[in-house]
Amino acid sequence: MNHPKSATDNEQATHTRGVSRRDFFKLSGATAGVAVAAGATAKGGRSKAFADAANGAASSNGSIHKRPWWVREVDEPTTEIDWGQKSRISEQQRTVRGPGLANYVGEDRAEEVGAIAAENKKQRILDNEPGYRLRDWAFYGSAGFFGFQHAPLSFLPLEGVESPDDLGVPRWEGTPSENANMVRAAMRHFGAATVGFVELDENTKKLIYSQDPDGKTVEFEDVDEAYENDDKRVIPDKAKWVIVYTMQMSEETMRLAPGPIGAGTTSVAYARFPQIQASTQGFLRGLGYQGLGESSINALGIAPAFGVLAGLGEMGRHNRLITPEYGPMVRVQKIVTDLPLEPTKPIDAGIQEFCKTCKVCAEQCPSDSLSYEDEPYWNTVGEWNEPGHKAWFEDAVSCMEYWRTGPGTNCGICFSVCPYAKKDETFMHTMVKATAARTRLFNGMFTNMDQAFGYGERDPEDWWSLDLPEYGIDTQRSARQQV
Amino acid sequence: MFWFIIGIIVGAGGFALIQRTRRPDVPTTWYGWVLGIAAAVLGLLAVEAFTGSFAELEPTAAWMSLLALGLPAIILGALAWYLPRRTAPSDTVPGDDLIEDRPESEQSAL
Numbered sequence: 001m002n003h004p005k006s007a008t009d010n011e012q013a014t015h016t017r018g019v020s021r022r023d024f025f026k027l028s029g030a031t032a033g034v035a036v037a038a039g040a041t042a043k044g045g046r047s048k049a050f051a052d053a054a055n056g057a058a059s060s061n062g063s064i065h066k067r068p069w070w071v072r073e074v075d076e077p078t079t080e081i082d083w084g085q086k087s088r089i090s091e092q093q094r095t096v097r098g099p100g101l102a103n104y105v106g107e108d109r110a111e112e113v114g115a116i117a118a119e120n121k122k123q124r125i126l127d128n129e130p131g132y133r134l135r136d137w138a139f140y141g142s143a144g145f146f147g148f149q150h151a152p153l154s155f156l157p158l159e160g161v162e163s164p165d166d167l168g169v170p171r172w173e174g175t176p177s178e179n180a181n182m183v184r185a186a187m188r189h190f191g192a193a194t195v196g197f198v199e200l201d202e203n204t205k206k207l208i209y210s211q212d213p214d215g216k217t218v219e220f221e222d223v224d225e226a227y228e229n230d231d232k233r234v235i236p237d238k239a240k241w242v243i244v245y246t247m248q249m250s251e252e253t254m255r256l257a258p259g260p261i262g263a264g265t266t267s268v269a270y271a272r273f274p275q276i277q278a279s280t281q282g283f284l285r286g287l288g289y290q291g292l293g294e295s296s297i298n299a300l301g302i303a304p305a306f307g308v309l310a311g312l313g314e315m316g317r318h319n320r321l322i323t324p325e326y327g328p329m330v331r332v333q334k335i336v337t338d339l340p341l342e343p344t345k346p347i348d349a350g351i352q353e354f355c356k357t358c359k360v361c362a363e364q365c366p367s368d369s370l371s372y373e374d375e376p377y378w379n380t381v382g383e384w385n386e387p388g389h390k391a392w393f394e395d396a397v398s399c400m401e402y403w404r405t406g407p408g409t410n411c412g413i414c415f416s417v418c419p420y421a422k423k424d425e426t427f428m429h430t431m432v433k434a435t436a437a438r439t440r441l442f443n444g445m446f447t448n449m450d451q452a453f454g455y456g457e458r459d460p461e462d463w464w465s466l467d468l469p470e471y472g473i474d475t476q477r478s479a480r481q482q483v
Numbered sequence: 484m485f486w487f488i489i490g491i492i493v494g495a496g497g498f499a500l501i502q503r504t505r506r507p508d509v510p511t512t513w514y515g516w517v518l519g520i521a522a523a524v525l526g527l528l529a530v531e532a533f534t535g536s537f538a539e540l541e542p543t544a545a546w547m548s549l550l551a552l553g554l555p556a557i558i559l560g561a562l563a564w565y566l567p568r569r570t571a572p573s574d575t576v577p578g579d580d581l582i583e584d585r586p587e588s589e590q591s592a593l
Contacts, residue, residue, distance in 0.1 A: 252540065426535025427528070428548065449551075454543025466540070 070349065070434035071324045077308045077346035078353075079315045079376070079389050083203040086388035089302075090211035096384045096396040097298055098213065101404075104382070104397045113404035121408045131259045131460030132407075140260035140409060144267030147297065151274030154281070155233045155295040156226060161282035171288020176342040183243060183280070183341065190279040191272050192245040194325060196310025196344040200240045200336070204309065206388075208235070208301045208336075218300065226292050235292055239338040242301070243280065243291075244310040246323060246330035247272055250472025251421055254329060255458045257412035258366070258403075266410055268471055269331040270297055280335055289339040302386060303332035311344045314351040318361045318370055318414035319385075319394045324349040324433065325477070327420030350437035351420065352376070355392070357443040360451070361414035367402035369395040370414060419450040424477050489530065493523070510567045518563035525556035 093103065102110035124132035152158060164171040174182065184195045198204055211217050217232040227234050249265045256262035277293045284291035294300045304321045307313055312332065313323035322328045324347070362370035371377075371392040380387045384396040403411055415421060422429045432446050469475075500519075504511045529552035536545035 423539040425538035426532045426548070428532045428535070453541075453547045455541060456543070 067347070068324050068349075068430070068433070070437040072348045072437070073311065073345040074348045075345065077314070078348050078351075079308050079391065081389045082378075083206070083388065086203070086206040086386070088206050088208060088210040089386050091209040091213050091298065092211050092215050094384055094386070095298070096400045100384070101397070101400050104384070105401070113401055117404040117408040120405075124408075131256065131261065135464070136260040136460065140264045140267065143264040144270060147267060147270035147273060151271070152278055153274050153294060153296055153299075154278070155228050155292055155300075157281035157285045157291055157293075158278055161286045163285050164288040172339075176340045179339055180342045180344075183283075183339070186283050187243070187245055187276065187280055190276045190283075191247065192276055193248045193330060194312050194323060195243065195245045196307070196312045197341040198242040198244060198306055198309045199341075199343045200242060204242070204306075207305045207309075209299065212299045213296050214299075216295070226290050233292075233295065235336055236290070236338065239290060239292060239336050241337050241339065241341040241343075242306055242310075243335040243337060243341070244303075244306045244312060244332065245276070245334070246307070246312055246321075246326065246332050247276065248326055248471070248473040248475075249329045249331065249415075250468065251327075251329050251416075251423055252458075252466065252468060253463070253472045254412055254416045254421070256460050256463055257416045258407035258409065259460065260407075260409050261460055261463055262412050262416065263407070263409035265472055266331070266412065272471070273297070273331065273333055277333065277335060284335075284337055284339055287339065289337055291339075292336040294333060294335075300336070301334055303334060305386075305389075306334050307332045309346060311347040314347065314349060315376070315391055316351065316361070316418065316420075317355040317359065317392045318418070319391055320415075322351045322355075322418065322420050324351070324437075327422065328415045328418050329421050348437075349433070350440070353440050354419070354436045354443050354446075357440070358419060358447045360417050360419065360447060364413050364417045365399075366406060366411070366413065367395075367398045369399040369402070419447060422455070423474065485534065489527070493527070510570075512567045512570065515563050515567040518559050518566070522556045522558075522560035522563055525552050525559065529553035529556055 091097075092100070094100070096104060099110075101113075105113075121132070121137065125134050125137060180197055183197075187195050200208075205220065208220075209218055212233065216228070216230075219232050219234050220237055221234045222237050223234060224236060224238070226236055226239065247269045249269050253265035254262050281291035281293050292300075304315060304319075307321040307323075308315055313321040313330075316322040316328060318328065320328055321330065321332055323330055356374050359372055362372050371394065373392060376390040376392050378387070378390055379393070381393040381395050382397065385391075385393040399411070403409065420433070424430060432449075435442055436446060503509055529549055532548035532552055533545050536542070536548055
């Protein structure tokens with residue numbers, strides 16, 4: 001991986017960040033300039049005037065999911081794609097997740113890092129190390145055990161919901177736009193944060209895995225009903241729409257990354273995921289349509305890619321999705337369906353442009369797995385990356401090895417340090433995001449201010465005394481941001 | 484409720500300010516109003532960012548916000564008060580405005 005800076009440089013860069021007088025006065029000037037506009041919209045009072053004024057603002061008429069007024073819909077995503085270079089990839093063979101690490105470092109090394117993780121875990125518990133005490137591990141293990149081990153994840157809908165055939169009535173018929181809003185409304189109630197739609201065509205089908213994590217192939221056939229056998233899962237050609245949705249993670253809990261508590265919020269999201277998927281599949285079945293889900297976590301298709309095409313966010317420097325509403329604090333899932341749905345357009349919220357300047361995630365990455373290049377690039381780092389688009393491709397192997405030899409859990413530092421990973425109790429964050437969406441002029445200053453304002457690490461012992469809301473997430477913030 | 488109370492305070496303060504500036508002896512200029520309004524907006528934003536950051540469990544950010552927004556608010560507020568007086572004719576500056584009301588003997592002494 002071509003990193004222009006060394007680890008020493010990283011450290012220096014991190015430590016030398018601060019507020020210069022120049023930045024301070026720029027902030028004051030910028031604040032005075034945009035304060036009136038941002039302040040007026042922050043509390044929702046005059047939102048429509050601003051929404052109307054923003055050319056191309058992503059607030060579709062009649063949609064229950066209005067985006068923040070500063071998010072623009074665009075015809076092409078901010079991630080440049082060369083569909084000619086793309087082809088369907090095997091999740092099982094190509095990614096580094098789970099047992100995939102052995103494909104790149106060998107069975108012996110994979111076992112070795114697994115043994116290191118187990119030994120470190122035990123020793124840390126015995127040492128009563130803050131953040132790695134027995135209660136922290138118990139939280140982490142229990143947060144994830146339902147999603148990872150006992151979840152009713154299924155490619156085909158689960159039995160139980162009455163279909164129109166069962167009732168002897170015709171199936172639901174609505175326009176694609178009506179259907180889209182209806183699905184959003186239902187999924188919000190099931191626990192999804194944002195919901196978008198992608199139409200499957202010859203290009204976007206390339207984002208469906210050729211092989212799921214369990215080794216079964218995923219194929220398209222001209223059949224009426226989806227089916228599954230020991231070797232393959234079959235998507236009917238008529239199932240042309242992908243429902244892409246996000247689930248919130250807790251910013252506050254992720255601030256404890258890396259470690260069992262920080263990783264716990266990822267696990268909690270994955271525990272909610274099967275319920276949302278099963279409910280949505282059941283809802284579609286109840287309408288008379290098919291909902292084809294992920295047979296396991298990270299199955300069916302490439303989540304960030306679908307997220308970008310559905311307009312749920314933009315690709316960040318950490319090579320994951322960053323959303324306007326929740327920053328990187330989401331997991332992204334997808335369901336294929338034959339219910340006609342109006343596709344949602346990609347967005348430009350200035351996020352990828354911000355990442356070109358920011359680099360905080362790369363500086364803070366303990367395994368030096370993220371890129372420092374100013375611009376995203378076409379060349380992949382390894383086979384685990386999927387070529388055909390410009391991105392800041394990451395070194396997933398060094399990342400995964402750190403997971404095992406470092407915290408012994410998934411890491412998440414790149415999520416937690418992201419300037420977009422902020423709560424929205426103060427308008428300041430909205431103002432910064434809105435300004436970054438319109439101009440790159442202040443991006444460097446915003447990064448420096450983010451560091452200087454002390455959004456730093458948390459004491460893991462304090463987390464156990466926090467009075468956090470359900471799931472550690474704020475389900476009101478989406479409504480607040482629909483201004 | 485917090486912003487309701489802030490609104491009452493700001494409304495009452497604004498009303499009192501307008502009443503005061505309607506007096507002929509109080510100098511007002513357009514840039515004084517601009518600076519004063521900017522100071523008030525920045526002050527409100529400082530309060531909002533301060534309380535919001537505490538709600539986000541970010542005390543350092545709260546105090547930094549108060550500094551970054553509150554300090555310019557105070558400076559602009561001081562300029563809004565000072566500059567019109569500096570450029571106004573002396574007979575409209577408060578403090579000098581009661582000379583004519585004083586006894587004739589005191590006026591001649593002045």
